Amino acid sequence: MLLNTFEYLKPTSLGEALSVLDELKEKKTQVLAGGTDLIPWLRGRVKDVDYLIDLADTGLDHILFDDDQGQARIGAMVTFTALCEHPEVRRRLPSVAEAALQVGAVQTRNQATIGGNLCSAVPSLDGAPSLLVLGATLRLQTQGSERLIPIEQFFLGPRRTVLQPGEVLTEIVVPLREDFTASFLRMGRRKALTLSIVNVAAGLAMDGQQVSQARIALGAVAPTPIRAYKAEQLLQGRKMAPELFAEAAAVAATEISPISDLRASADYRRKISVVLVRRALEIALARQKKTQTEVRAAGGGV
């Protein structure tokens, strides 16, 4: 059992949820999404709450591809199962589907949500790297106001975000670009049910043989998911050459600050980062040449 009880509220619209959160913003209030991260926290008494606001019925489970606006809008309460099974996400945002497909295992993906994953702000969260390379923005709403921030600005540190009391992440907005292809890779101790030792996303836009844009993001190797800006810069404008991606990967490894923990040593994380960055770039490049994209690296197995 959880040790402490709390008031459980389940608003039936986003408006109601924001109004409840506004009223209770001086109290110890916590939003509940999938619960896969929060419940163990409550259980371990790492976190103590007086009010739990369940967003299950607030209608934040939409996935919309708006080609007029050139963006996909993903509701914060979309589960990883819904995300990785969505045909258009798989086809047009394969790196997002790849990340969703490798979170936890079936049960976890059925419960956990993309918004909850981001708000957990654990350094190893698998939802962030793809969204970082795709240039996603996050819609944060409070009663009566909202702001859109680049995902780079969302994370402050382990389990810390810019969310203010009463504020909720409601939607992830992902630009849709035909010229930019991305991929996601992760390495864990097993294929399923384990936190990432390192996770990486890479994205490229090409002008013939020349890299016109590169983005690289890594997780579990710094206090927050990060972009590898120096490696991106190195690639910018460069002509494709056999060792180019290896060179960029080596630079990316200088931009991270991994720790040693029970999952892996800092040294191992650094070495794996080099390999994953190079491979993720190779996959992103291969996707430039194809119109039809296969979602790689299906979820883990036993």
Add this chain to the structure above:
Amino acid sequence: MRKNISLKVNGQQYSLEVDAKDLLLHVIRERIGLTGTKEGCGTGECGACTVLIDGIPINSCLYLAVKAEGKEVLTIEGLGAAANLHPLQQAFIDNAAVQCGYCAPGMLLSAKALLDKNPDPSEREIREGIAGNICRCTGYVKIVKAVQQAAAELQQLERGVPSEPAFGSPGCREHEGSCR
């Protein structure tokens, strides 16, 4: 905070007063008295507590009982009865896919959810479907075989063909094993 909930478990309606902090796992075991659902890690990393909610497998140790209001829950007790085993349960017996048995209820429910969604899974899809259920006896090979057997049998049933394991096959339940 106390809250009244009503939910269906294995087809039977229950109305209970629970605390907001109660986990579905504990309500199923201690209030409803169905102890087939097991608690392993308690943090969503082993799958022993897997139940199906409206047909979808979830970890009941990560699920507040109050969230089950109006839902339909299937636990291992609702999958089959001793006298009338579900084909998956029979296949687990036939293939000796149960060792200590602690993971079996969750494993079976994950397998059921998989076959409901994908009646003819590849071996890889089976392994991915049960990836959220850890078998500490590491009996995965036999578990995968059992799910393959059950999938074949369920598909035969679907087609209306009575399933009869071949004479002498591991699935043959006649002749008390003398045919092997």
